[in-house]
Amino acid sequence: MFNQLALSFLLSGLVAVLAYWRGSLAPSGVAGALLVGTIICGLGGWVWGILLALFFVSSSLLSHYKEREKQAVAEKFDKGHQRDLGQVLANGGGGALVALIYGIFPSSWWFLLFLGIMGTVTADTWATELGTLSKRPPRLITTGRxxxxxxxxxxxxxxxxxSFMGGLLIGLTAGLLTQMNLVGLTITGGIGGLAGSLCDSFLGATVQQIYYCDVCEKETEKKAHCGQPTRPIRGWGWMNNDVVNFLSSFFGGGTAVLVYSLLVT
Structure with a gap:
């Protein structure tokens, strides 16, 4: 196990440095990626590491897709495309925690939970990066407004x-790399990822802390906007976007475990 952890550390460090050089990670994000990558790949195994890499690479590429068209929308988000420690842990911390438990108490069920978590963070990131380019305006998940x-x-x-396609990709990849049910894992990744992504939207519409900028008269996730402090208008003070992402990933993971158990039994 030591050799696998050491090799995982080296590979994670290489990926993190390249991502920093490409502008996808902030300095604190490099440390987070090194930690998350080492734990997931070192304790979960290479399939786990490949799924993590698939999420990270696809999300990083999409974050640079049509950046100019998304620039105005990105101003609303709490953080930008250069992921910091909080963002890395919000998206990969859940998977790292599951890999740590798997290393102590091995079971295929932990892999299904991890699959749903990776499906969720992939689905949610894809929805954010590409969904904002939709020709039709979005509707609030709670009211349809x-x-x-x-x-x-x-x-x-x-x-x-x-978002469903992002989850399907994670599930399909898992199915191709393991001896588990290919169709079952593909469907599980799609549904788990979609469920987690919708949970993220629901929390964002109900309990996530949202602020209002009196300068530009727009809602934002940021505590400061247009060079001025913003004021909170709804949500819980501690429920920022990173917390929402972390909680939603486990909802998607739990959904994946349930879906797969129903499909294969």
Whole structure:
């Protein structure tokens, strides 16, 4: 196990440095990626590491896709495309925790939970990066009311379809790399990822802390906007976007375990 951890540390460090050089990671994000990558690949195994890499690479590439068109929308988000420690732990911390438990108490069920977590963070990131390019305005998941693009809790048909595709990719890859049920894992990844992504939107529409900028008169996830402090208008003070992502990933993971158990039994 020591050799696998050491090799995982070296590979994770290489990926993290390259991602920093490409502008996908902030300095604190490099440390987070090194920690998460070493634990997941070192304790979970190479299949786990490949799924993590698939999420990270695809998400990083999509974050740079049509950046100019997404620039105005990105102003609403708490953080940008250069992921810091909080973002890395929010997206990969759940998977690292599951890999740690798996290393102590091995069971195929932990892999299914990890699959759902990776499916969720992939689905949610894809929906954010591509869903904002939808030609139709999003609607609030709780009421169906039309909201501005980039609003927390806003979903669109295109964004929802994209999120499902992201989860399917994770599930399909897992099925191709393991001896488990290929169709079952593919469907599990799709449904688990979609469920987690929708949970993220629901939390964003209900309990995530949202602020209002009096300068530009727009809602935002940021505590400061247009060079001025913003004021909270709804949500819980501790429920920022990173916490929402972390909690939603486990919802998607739990959904994946349930879906797969229903499909194969």
């Amino acid at each position: 039309i909201v501005p693009v980039g609003s927390s809790g806003g979903i669109s048909l295109f964004g929802t379809a994209v």
